[in-house]
Amino acid sequence: MATESKKDWILMATARSPTNIAVVKYWGKRDEALILPINDSISVTLDPSHLCTTTTVAVSPNFDRDRMWLNGKEISLSGGRYQRCLREIRSRAGDVEDEKRGICIGKEDWGKLHVHIASYNNFPTAAGLASSAAGFACLVYSLAKLMNVREEQGKLSAIARQGSGSACRSLFGGFVKWEMGKVLKCTKDSAGSDSIAVQLADEQHWNDLVIIIAVVSSRQKETSSTTGMRESVETSPLLHYRSTEVVPKRILQMEEAIRTRDFPSFARLTCADSNQFHAVCLDTSPPIFYMNNTSHRQVPHSFIVTNWFFRIISFMEKWNRFEGTPQVAYTFDAGPNAVLIAPNRKVASLLLQRLLFYFPPSTDTELKSFVLGDQSIVKDAGIATKEDIDALPTPPEVKDNNASAQKFPGDVSYFICTRPGKGPVLFTDEDQALLHPSTGLPK
Amino acid sequence: MATESKKDWILMATARSPTNIAVVKYWGKRDEALILPINDSISVTLDPSHLCTTTTVAVSPNFDRDRMWLNGKEISLSGGRYQRCLREIRSRAGDVEDEKRGICIGKEDWGKLHVHIASYNNFPTAAGLASSAAGFACLVYSLAKLMNVREEQGKLSAIARQGSGSACRSLFGGFVKWEMGKVLKCTKDSAGSDSIAVQLADEQHWNDLVIIIAVVSSRQKETSSTTGMRESVETSPLLHYRSTEVVPKRILQMEEAIRTRDFPSFARLTCADSNQFHAVCLDTSPPIFYMNNTSHRQVPHSFIVTNWFFRIISFMEKWNRFEGTPQVAYTFDAGPNAVLIAPNRKVASLLLQRLLFYFPPSTDTELKSFVLGDQSIVKDAGIATKEDIDALPTPPEVKDNNASAQKFPGDVSYFICTRPGKGPVLFTDEDQALLHPSTGLPK
Numbered sequence: 001m002a003t004e005s006k007k008d009w010i011l012m013a014t015a016r017s018p019t020n021i022a023v024v025k026y027w028g029k030r031d032e033a034l035i036l037p038i039n040d041s042i043s044v045t046l047d048p049s050h051l052c053t054t055t056t057v058a059v060s061p062n063f064d065r066d067r068m069w070l071n072g073k074e075i076s077l078s079g080g081r082y083q084r085c086l087r088e089i090r091s092r093a094g095d096v097e098d099e100k101r102g103i104c105i106g107k108e109d110w111g112k113l114h115v116h117i118a119s120y121n122n123f124p125t126a127a128g129l130a131s132s133a134a135g136f137a138c139l140v141y142s143l144a145k146l147m148n149v150r151e152e153q154g155k156l157s158a159i160a161r162q163g164s165g166s167a168c169r170s171l172f173g174g175f176v177k178w179e180m181g182k183v184l185k186c187t188k189d190s191a192g193s194d195s196i197a198v199q200l201a202d203e204q205h206w207n208d209l210v211i212i213i214a215v216v217s218s219r220q221k222e223t224s225s226t227t228g229m230r231e232s233v234e235t236s237p238l239l240h241y242r243s244t245e246v247v248p249k250r251i252l253q254m255e256e257a258i259r260t261r262d263f264p265s266f267a268r269l270t271c272a273d274s275n276q277f278h279a280v281c282l283d284t285s286p287p288i289f290y291m292n293n294t295s296h297r298q299v300p301h302s303f304i305v306t307n308w309f310f311r312i313i314s315f316m317e318k319w320n321r322f323e324g325t326p327q328v329a330y331t332f333d334a335g336p337n338a339v340l341i342a343p344n345r346k347v348a349s350l351l352l353q354r355l356l357f358y359f360p361p362s363t364d365t366e367l368k369s370f371v372l373g374d375q376s377i378v379k380d381a382g383i384a385t386k387e388d389i390d391a392l393p394t395p396p397e398v399k400d401n402n403a404s405a406q407k408f409p410g411d412v413s414y415f416i417c418t419r420p421g422k423g424p425v426l427f428t429d430e431d432q433a434l435l436h437p438s439t440g441l442p443k
Numbered sequence: 444m445a446t447e448s449k450k451d452w453i454l455m456a457t458a459r460s461p462t463n464i465a466v467v468k469y470w471g472k473r474d475e476a477l478i479l480p481i482n483d484s485i486s487v488t489l490d491p492s493h494l495c496t497t498t499t500v501a502v503s504p505n506f507d508r509d510r511m512w513l514n515g516k517e518i519s520l521s522g523g524r525y526q527r528c529l530r531e532i533r534s535r536a537g538d539v540e541d542e543k544r545g546i547c548i549g550k551e552d553w554g555k556l557h558v559h560i561a562s563y564n565n566f567p568t569a570a571g572l573a574s575s576a577a578g579f580a581c582l583v584y585s586l587a588k589l590m591n592v593r594e595e596q597g598k599l600s601a602i603a604r605q606g607s608g609s610a611c612r613s614l615f616g617g618f619v620k621w622e623m624g625k626v627l628k629c630t631k632d633s634a635g636s637d638s639i640a641v642q643l644a645d646e647q648h649w650n651d652l653v654i655i656i657a658v659v660s661s662r663q664k665e666t667s668s669t670t671g672m673r674e675s676v677e678t679s680p681l682l683h684y685r686s687t688e689v690v691p692k693r694i695l696q697m698e699e700a701i702r703t704r705d706f707p708s709f710a711r712l713t714c715a716d717s718n719q720f721h722a723v724c725l726d727t728s729p730p731i732f733y734m735n736n737t738s739h740r741q742v743p744h745s746f747i748v749t750n751w752f753f754r755i756i757s758f759m760e761k762w763n764r765f766e767g768t769p770q771v772a773y774t775f776d777a778g779p780n781a782v783l784i785a786p787n788r789k790v791a792s793l794l795l796q797r798l799l800f801y802f803p804p805s806t807d808t809e810l811k812s813f814v815l816g817d818q819s820i821v822k823d824a825g826i827a828t829k830e831d832i833d834a835l836p837t838p839p840e841v842k843d844n845n846a847s848a849q850k851f852p853g854d855v856s857y858f859i860c861t862r863p864g865k866g867p868v869l870f871t872d873e874d875q876a877l878l879h880p881s882t883g884l885p886k
Contacts, residue, residue: 238726321729
């Protein structure tokens with residue numbers, strides 16, 4: 001093979017993938033190994049300029065084993081999920097030729113070549129911000145590019161799915177549906193091949209939506225989603241009904257709401273599904289409390305987190321009720337962070353004003369490190385300094401109710417203003433690579 | 444009629460009725476006016492010597508209108524629920540003769556005679572301790588005795604049910620099932636006549652059970668059960684499945700667990716059903732948080748209450764897991780108070796030791812006002828002074844986990860140690876009457 005002749009080359013590919021937030025939740029697997037879900041789910045892909053994973057994958061005859069660095073720290077690739085993704089991609093690898101560098105790799109060679117992987121999240125890992133979704137989507141996408149895998153995006157999503165279920169939804173921008181696939185397993189090979197992500201609409205379809213994420217804690221969550229799902233599937237009588245009766249109807253309603261940009265329906269479905277997901281966790285034996293961090297009760301913070309979940313919901317519900325029609329949709333994944341969605345910039349600035357009124361920064365927090373992401377929303381909200389936050393008026397919906405007008409400085413670590421975004425992209429500029437082009441080690 | 448001749452007499456009856464705690468919950472009505480539930484429920488009647496309502500009803504030709512005093516304060520009887528109970532009882536009244544006092548009331552006279560009612564709870568009203576259950580059970584029972592209603596207890600339970608659904612279960616001691624009755628409404632008159640309480644086993648059947656109630660707050664709860672139920676029936680997709688599929692199976696399993704005194708099954712079913720009830724509340728739009736007092740967030744106490752719900756559950760689950768088999772069952776109604784059930788006195792003393800370890804009294808609270816009810820449990824737990832509480836060792840299940848070994852003084856207002864108890868009783872001794880025998884007014 002060509003690689004025999006010349007051994008000092010390194011071939012690299014660098015890609016960026018978005019994270020996503022489910023508006024119809026994925027909760028429960030029918031096959032643990034293949035990560036086949038018990039119901040369809042729908043997500044919004046978040047703008048990668050605010051939340052994304054960047055991954056560089058490199059291959060070289062000089063590499064003696066597969067290695068990976070996550071946020072600069074080397075981690076083990078021995079886990080079944082990484083192994084499965086690597087195997088699936090390698091088995092689909094194509095021929096690669098780089099004439100001017102004299103590199104020629106035959107599809108049969110990939111099995112003998114080791115890879116180096118460097119991955120970086122521009123947001124806290126495992127804080128309930130779907131870092132594994134962006135991570136595995138980016139790993140599979142960049143490897144597919146490096147190894148010249150000629151599969152459509154849907155097929156790649158089925159591979160990313162085996163790394164982390166929700167990762168399959170991060171292979172597309174805009175609004176994405178993860179189809180659970182046939183409930184009955186097919187032959188060994190094709191098993192789960194129909195459990196793929198499909199794009200419902202791209203990021204331009206409903207581009208006036210604004211998404212504000214309230215990050216409450218960047219602590220790693222106590223019950224992993226994998227464990228939680230398994231316990232729910234095994235013990236929650238309500239989950240089976242949710243997955244077979246409630247979700248199929250909701251999926252159709254959500255698809256229609258997205259197609260017609262019907263925000264009130266979109267908001268009602270999003271909030272109801274988030275609450276039902278947490279209801280199923282509570283129906284699990286023993287109950288799972290993602291809206292509560294009981295194992296961290298020694299830090300005062302956990303007291304805040306606990307209340308915060310209920311408080312943010314009641315504030316948003318109060319506003320929606322006051323206006324008579326939903327102004328904002330809220331959704332929570334397996335963690336305390338809230339994702340709030342407004343129909344347009346105008347309402348988003350009213351939302352941000354409310355969020356900053358109720359949850360101002362603690363005295364030692366700078367405004368610029370408190371509201372991240374799209375600063376134009378902050379500008380629209382008329383917030384230029386922390387004094388502007390102090391000066392925010394009491395929202396009319398709580399004017400006559402002092403109890404609700406209370407403020408909770410420090411409850412929120414920071415806000416991220418973002419929007420629906422595009423899917424994975426490949427970087428051509430080598431400067432953006434996370435691995436050194438000559439050593440193949442992290443820069 | 445005899446009452447014409449001699450008008451200065453007062454006829455009285457005084458009774459005491461227990462409260463009850465549901466182990467398979469009632470949540471949701473199929474008929475609001477008649478209070479017909481959407482599923483069967485099962486409860487344990489609590490020993491009236493610790494939690495009960497005492498009611499004196501009096502009738503006299505001198506009374507110019509129906510009047511009622513609750514805990515010494517006069518309240519209106521105009522409410523539909525009181526009116527319905529009074530009408531139902533009057534329509535079933537029989538002849539009463541008191542020869543030595545020369546009183547003779549024909550069944551036709553009752554419609555013209557007014558009643559005075561005095562009722563007293565020996566525990567906080569509307570603090571989630573089912574005061575309305577004990578109250579309406581006692582009202583109906585005492586009126587039935589006064590007016591010589593010759594109906595079996597089941598028929599009386601159908602009347603109490605129209606005052607407060609769960610009141611029907613307080614007409615029996617021990618373990619009680621409230622049968623929802625035929626789902627299809629029968630003719631106007633007989634509608635709901637089959638939605639009655641039946642005794643599964645008396646208080647002697649499983650008399651080694653010990654029940655400890657942790658009272659967290661005696662505040663009136665913010666969302667009334669009536670409103671909450673209606674919202675759940677209207678908006679929770681999971682409630683319909685719970686009532687039609689989950690509960691019917693649980694009822695059979697719970698009846699069997701009670702029949703065979705199978706505590707592990709009893710505990711698992713009780714905990715699972717309590718959690719599912721709160722899950723359905725969370726699945727309601729907008730969600731109902733009985734495990735959280737968001738509207739009282741201005742008092743620091745609400746922070747404690749919030750966490751407390753999750754904390755007590757995780758402590759109990761941790762203990763059960765550690766022992767490998769359920770030591771304790773927990774259940775929460777539409778309020779933050781926890782009801783904990785232990786299989787016998789030995790385990791109950793271990794339970795009380797744990798509860799006092801985690802939730803000691805605040806410095807200004809006396810032991811005797813902190814642990815109420817059956818003091819022999821306190822004695823078994825080796826607790827004679829507050830110093831004994833401070834000296835309690837860390838429970839073995841949390842020894843290796845400092846986070847869980849934290850203490851929360853003041854979280855619990857007080858504990859009540861009790862047991863399964865008997866149904867309503869009539870007092871013959873006039874001294875126990877709450878109304879003055881000559882004036883018919885509260886003593």
